Amino acid sequence: QLRAQRGPAQQAPMQQQQPQQQQQQQPVAAQPVDASLTPSALAAASPAAQKNMIGERLYPLIMQSQPQLAGKITGMLLEMDNSELLHLLESPDALQAKIAEALQVLEKHQQQQEEKM
Secondary structure, three states: OOOOOOOHHHHHHHHHOHHHHHHHHOOHHHOOOOOOOOHHHHHHOOHHHHHHHHHHHHHHHHHHHOOOOHHHHHHHHOOOOHHHHHHHHHOHHHHHHHHHHHHHHHHHHHHHHHHHO
16 A cells, blocks of 8 residues: 655655656656666665665656656655566556556545644
């Protein structure tokens, strides 16, 4: 499940990704999974490094469709298992479906916050 709030660990990948905003003109399908994101590279990395490596690939893809919420959505998606995240990197349709799901969670969360006021 997706959560609307991120901890400090998920904020670091977003901050490191700011320079990649210029890459948003590339179509989603034109951004192949980087060669450094191989199963052996992931296996050799710590769990935090694995999430960072995957987050660095997800952020520019999410930025293309949701530039205002790319950091938040990336953080939400990074709560998923790495195998699911790798599938999202390879399947633009699956990624768009998860982005839509994250937007629904954010909208519901925002409505709940407004009701409390």
